[in-house]
Amino acid sequence: MAEKFYPQDFTRQELHILRSELIIYESDVPHHDVLKNVTTLSKLCRGFFETKRSQRYQMIDRLIRLVLTLPVSTATTERAFSDMKRVKTILSNKMENDFLADNLIVHIEKELAENYDTDSIIKDFASIQERRVQFE
Known part of the structure:
Protein backbone atom coordinates (compact mmCIF):
# COMPACT_ATOMS: atom_id res chain seq x y z
CA MET A 1 0.00 0.00 0.00
CA ALA A 2 2.80 2.41 0.87
CA GLU A 3 4.57 1.78 -2.45
CA LYS A 4 1.40 2.04 -4.51
CA PHE A 5 -0.46 4.96 -2.93
CA TYR A 6 2.26 6.90 -1.06
CA PRO A 7 5.49 6.53 -3.08
CA GLN A 8 6.64 10.07 -2.28
CA ASP A 9 6.04 9.68 1.46
CA PHE A 10 8.42 6.75 2.01
CA THR A 11 12.04 6.32 0.93
CA ARG A 12 13.37 2.88 -0.04
CA GLN A 13 14.99 2.55 3.36
CA GLU A 14 11.72 3.46 5.11
CA LEU A 15 9.85 0.87 3.02
CA HIS A 16 12.38 -1.73 4.15
CA ILE A 17 11.87 -0.65 7.78
CA LEU A 18 8.09 -0.81 7.25
CA ARG A 19 8.34 -4.42 6.04
CA SER A 20 10.45 -5.32 9.09
CA GLU A 21 7.99 -3.59 11.43
CA LEU A 22 5.09 -5.50 9.87
CA ILE A 23 6.78 -8.84 10.60
CA ILE A 24 7.28 -7.89 14.25
CA TYR A 25 3.78 -6.37 14.39
CA GLU A 26 2.18 -9.65 13.27
CA SER A 27 3.66 -11.49 16.23
CA ASP A 28 3.33 -8.70 18.82
CA VAL A 29 -0.04 -6.98 18.43
CA PRO A 30 -2.39 -10.03 18.41
CA HIS A 31 -1.13 -10.87 21.93
CA HIS A 32 -1.37 -7.32 23.31
CA ASP A 33 -4.31 -6.82 25.69
CA VAL A 34 -5.31 -3.38 24.37
CA LEU A 35 -4.62 -3.88 20.66
CA LYS A 36 -5.79 -7.45 20.01
CA ASN A 37 -9.50 -6.54 19.79
CA VAL A 38 -9.12 -3.38 17.69
CA THR A 39 -11.48 -3.35 14.70
CA THR A 40 -10.84 -0.02 12.94
CA LEU A 41 -7.80 1.94 11.78
CA SER A 42 -8.71 4.95 13.90
CA LYS A 43 -8.89 2.76 17.02
CA LEU A 44 -5.59 1.14 16.06
CA CYS A 45 -4.00 4.57 15.67
CA ARG A 46 -5.36 5.62 19.06
CA GLY A 47 -4.20 2.34 20.61
CA PHE A 48 -0.72 2.80 19.14
CA PHE A 49 -0.53 6.21 20.80
CA GLU A 50 -1.89 5.06 24.18
CA THR A 51 0.42 2.04 24.39
CA LYS A 52 3.40 3.96 22.94
CA ARG A 53 3.53 1.43 20.09
CA SER A 54 3.65 4.40 17.71
CA GLN A 55 7.30 4.81 18.75
CA ARG A 56 8.07 1.14 18.15
CA TYR A 57 6.19 0.99 14.84
CA GLN A 58 6.90 4.45 13.42
CA MET A 59 6.47 3.51 9.76
CA ILE A 60 3.24 1.59 10.39
CA ASP A 61 1.95 4.53 12.41
CA ARG A 62 2.83 6.93 9.58
CA LEU A 63 1.06 4.73 7.02
CA ILE A 64 -2.06 4.49 9.20
CA ARG A 65 -2.16 8.28 9.60
CA LEU A 66 -1.80 8.79 5.85
CA VAL A 67 -4.65 6.35 5.19
CA LEU A 68 -6.84 8.08 7.78
CA THR A 69 -6.34 11.49 6.13
CA LEU A 70 -7.28 10.22 2.65
CA PRO A 71 -11.08 10.38 3.16
CA VAL A 72 -10.82 13.97 4.37
CA SER A 73 -8.88 15.13 1.32
CA THR A 74 -11.19 13.21 -1.01
CA ALA A 75 -14.30 14.68 0.61
CA THR A 76 -12.87 18.20 0.32
CA THR A 77 -12.23 17.72 -3.39
CA GLU A 78 -15.69 16.29 -4.00
CA ARG A 79 -17.27 19.15 -2.07
CA ALA A 80 -15.32 21.65 -4.18
CA PHE A 81 -16.63 20.14 -7.43
CA SER A 82 -20.15 20.09 -6.06
CA ASP A 83 -19.85 23.76 -5.12
CA MET A 84 -18.43 24.55 -8.56
CA LYS A 85 -21.54 23.09 -10.19
CA ARG A 86 -23.72 25.38 -8.07
CA VAL A 87 -21.69 28.51 -8.69
CA LYS A 88 -21.13 27.99 -12.39
CA THR A 89 -24.65 27.88 -13.75
CA ILE A 90 -25.77 28.24 -17.37
CA LEU A 91 -26.07 32.00 -16.89
Missing part, protein backbone atom coordinates in the same frame (compact mmCIF):
# COMPACT_ATOMS: atom_id res chain seq x y z
CA SER A 92 -22.52 32.33 -15.66
CA ASN A 93 -20.86 29.94 -18.13
CA LYS A 94 -19.05 32.87 -19.72
CA MET A 95 -17.29 33.54 -16.43
CA GLU A 96 -13.49 33.59 -16.73
CA ASN A 97 -11.51 30.96 -14.83
CA ASP A 98 -9.80 33.40 -12.46
CA PHE A 99 -13.10 35.01 -11.47
CA LEU A 100 -14.69 31.56 -11.02
CA ALA A 101 -11.77 30.36 -8.90
CA ASP A 102 -11.94 33.46 -6.68
CA ASN A 103 -15.67 32.99 -6.13
CA LEU A 104 -15.27 29.29 -5.44
CA ILE A 105 -12.60 29.87 -2.82
CA VAL A 106 -14.92 32.18 -0.91
CA HIS A 107 -17.79 29.71 -1.28
CA ILE A 108 -15.81 26.58 -0.36
CA GLU A 109 -14.04 28.23 2.57
CA LYS A 110 -17.16 29.96 3.85
CA GLU A 111 -16.28 29.15 7.48
CA LEU A 112 -13.12 31.26 7.09
CA ALA A 113 -14.88 33.93 5.05
CA GLU A 114 -17.47 34.43 7.78
CA ASN A 115 -14.70 35.79 10.03
CA TYR A 116 -14.19 38.81 7.75
CA ASP A 117 -16.56 41.67 7.35
CA THR A 118 -16.82 43.76 4.19
CA ASP A 119 -16.06 47.08 5.88
CA SER A 120 -12.71 45.92 7.25
CA ILE A 121 -11.68 44.59 3.82
CA ILE A 122 -12.60 47.91 2.18
CA LYS A 123 -10.64 49.86 4.83
CA ASP A 124 -7.58 47.62 4.39
CA PHE A 125 -7.74 47.94 0.60
CA ALA A 126 -8.17 51.73 0.79
CA SER A 127 -5.19 52.09 3.12
CA ILE A 128 -2.80 50.34 0.72
CA GLN A 129 -2.39 53.35 -1.58
CA GLU A 130 -4.20 56.39 -2.91
CA ARG A 131 -7.10 55.66 -5.19
CA ARG A 132 -9.00 57.88 -7.55
CA VAL A 133 -12.24 56.98 -5.79
CA GLN A 134 -12.38 57.00 -1.99
CA PHE A 135 -14.04 53.98 -0.41
CA GLU A 136 -16.35 54.62 2.50
Whole structure:
Protein backbone atom coordinates (compact mmCIF):
# COMPACT_ATOMS: atom_id res chain seq x y z
CA MET A 1 0.00 0.00 0.00
CA ALA A 2 2.80 2.41 0.87
CA GLU A 3 4.57 1.78 -2.45
CA LYS A 4 1.40 2.04 -4.51
CA PHE A 5 -0.46 4.96 -2.93
CA TYR A 6 2.26 6.90 -1.06
CA PRO A 7 5.49 6.53 -3.08
CA GLN A 8 6.64 10.07 -2.28
CA ASP A 9 6.04 9.68 1.46
CA PHE A 10 8.42 6.75 2.01
CA THR A 11 12.04 6.32 0.93
CA ARG A 12 13.37 2.88 -0.04
CA GLN A 13 14.99 2.55 3.36
CA GLU A 14 11.72 3.46 5.11
CA LEU A 15 9.85 0.87 3.02
CA HIS A 16 12.38 -1.73 4.15
CA ILE A 17 11.87 -0.65 7.78
CA LEU A 18 8.09 -0.81 7.25
CA ARG A 19 8.34 -4.42 6.04
CA SER A 20 10.45 -5.32 9.09
CA GLU A 21 7.99 -3.59 11.43
CA LEU A 22 5.09 -5.50 9.87
CA ILE A 23 6.78 -8.84 10.60
CA ILE A 24 7.28 -7.89 14.25
CA TYR A 25 3.78 -6.37 14.39
CA GLU A 26 2.18 -9.65 13.27
CA SER A 27 3.66 -11.49 16.23
CA ASP A 28 3.33 -8.70 18.82
CA VAL A 29 -0.04 -6.98 18.43
CA PRO A 30 -2.39 -10.03 18.41
CA HIS A 31 -1.13 -10.87 21.93
CA HIS A 32 -1.37 -7.32 23.31
CA ASP A 33 -4.31 -6.82 25.69
CA VAL A 34 -5.31 -3.38 24.37
CA LEU A 35 -4.62 -3.88 20.66
CA LYS A 36 -5.79 -7.45 20.01
CA ASN A 37 -9.50 -6.54 19.79
CA VAL A 38 -9.12 -3.38 17.69
CA THR A 39 -11.48 -3.35 14.70
CA THR A 40 -10.84 -0.02 12.94
CA LEU A 41 -7.80 1.94 11.78
CA SER A 42 -8.71 4.95 13.90
CA LYS A 43 -8.89 2.76 17.02
CA LEU A 44 -5.59 1.14 16.06
CA CYS A 45 -4.00 4.57 15.67
CA ARG A 46 -5.36 5.62 19.06
CA GLY A 47 -4.20 2.34 20.61
CA PHE A 48 -0.72 2.80 19.14
CA PHE A 49 -0.53 6.21 20.80
CA GLU A 50 -1.89 5.06 24.18
CA THR A 51 0.42 2.04 24.39
CA LYS A 52 3.40 3.96 22.94
CA ARG A 53 3.53 1.43 20.09
CA SER A 54 3.65 4.40 17.71
CA GLN A 55 7.30 4.81 18.75
CA ARG A 56 8.07 1.14 18.15
CA TYR A 57 6.19 0.99 14.84
CA GLN A 58 6.90 4.45 13.42
CA MET A 59 6.47 3.51 9.76
CA ILE A 60 3.24 1.59 10.39
CA ASP A 61 1.95 4.53 12.41
CA ARG A 62 2.83 6.93 9.58
CA LEU A 63 1.06 4.73 7.02
CA ILE A 64 -2.06 4.49 9.20
CA ARG A 65 -2.16 8.28 9.60
CA LEU A 66 -1.80 8.79 5.85
CA VAL A 67 -4.65 6.35 5.19
CA LEU A 68 -6.84 8.08 7.78
CA THR A 69 -6.34 11.49 6.13
CA LEU A 70 -7.28 10.22 2.65
CA PRO A 71 -11.08 10.38 3.16
CA VAL A 72 -10.82 13.97 4.37
CA SER A 73 -8.88 15.13 1.32
CA THR A 74 -11.19 13.21 -1.01
CA ALA A 75 -14.30 14.68 0.61
CA THR A 76 -12.87 18.20 0.32
CA THR A 77 -12.23 17.72 -3.39
CA GLU A 78 -15.69 16.29 -4.00
CA ARG A 79 -17.27 19.15 -2.07
CA ALA A 80 -15.32 21.65 -4.18
CA PHE A 81 -16.63 20.14 -7.43
CA SER A 82 -20.15 20.09 -6.06
CA ASP A 83 -19.85 23.76 -5.12
CA MET A 84 -18.43 24.55 -8.56
CA LYS A 85 -21.54 23.09 -10.19
CA ARG A 86 -23.72 25.38 -8.07
CA VAL A 87 -21.69 28.51 -8.69
CA LYS A 88 -21.13 27.99 -12.39
CA THR A 89 -24.65 27.88 -13.75
CA ILE A 90 -25.77 28.24 -17.37
CA LEU A 91 -26.07 32.00 -16.89
CA SER A 92 -22.52 32.33 -15.66
CA ASN A 93 -20.86 29.94 -18.13
CA LYS A 94 -19.05 32.87 -19.72
CA MET A 95 -17.29 33.54 -16.43
CA GLU A 96 -13.49 33.59 -16.73
CA ASN A 97 -11.51 30.96 -14.83
CA ASP A 98 -9.80 33.40 -12.46
CA PHE A 99 -13.10 35.01 -11.47
CA LEU A 100 -14.69 31.56 -11.02
CA ALA A 101 -11.77 30.36 -8.90
CA ASP A 102 -11.94 33.46 -6.68
CA ASN A 103 -15.67 32.99 -6.13
CA LEU A 104 -15.27 29.29 -5.44
CA ILE A 105 -12.60 29.87 -2.82
CA VAL A 106 -14.92 32.18 -0.91
CA HIS A 107 -17.79 29.71 -1.28
CA ILE A 108 -15.81 26.58 -0.36
CA GLU A 109 -14.04 28.23 2.57
CA LYS A 110 -17.16 29.96 3.85
CA GLU A 111 -16.28 29.15 7.48
CA LEU A 112 -13.12 31.26 7.09
CA ALA A 113 -14.88 33.93 5.05
CA GLU A 114 -17.47 34.43 7.78
CA ASN A 115 -14.70 35.79 10.03
CA TYR A 116 -14.19 38.81 7.75
CA ASP A 117 -16.56 41.67 7.35
CA THR A 118 -16.82 43.76 4.19
CA ASP A 119 -16.06 47.08 5.88
CA SER A 120 -12.71 45.92 7.25
CA ILE A 121 -11.68 44.59 3.82
CA ILE A 122 -12.60 47.91 2.18
CA LYS A 123 -10.64 49.86 4.83
CA ASP A 124 -7.58 47.62 4.39
CA PHE A 125 -7.74 47.94 0.60
CA ALA A 126 -8.17 51.73 0.79
CA SER A 127 -5.19 52.09 3.12
CA ILE A 128 -2.80 50.34 0.72
CA GLN A 129 -2.39 53.35 -1.58
CA GLU A 130 -4.20 56.39 -2.91
CA ARG A 131 -7.10 55.66 -5.19
CA ARG A 132 -9.00 57.88 -7.55
CA VAL A 133 -12.24 56.98 -5.79
CA GLN A 134 -12.38 57.00 -1.99
CA PHE A 135 -14.04 53.98 -0.41
CA GLU A 136 -16.35 54.62 2.50
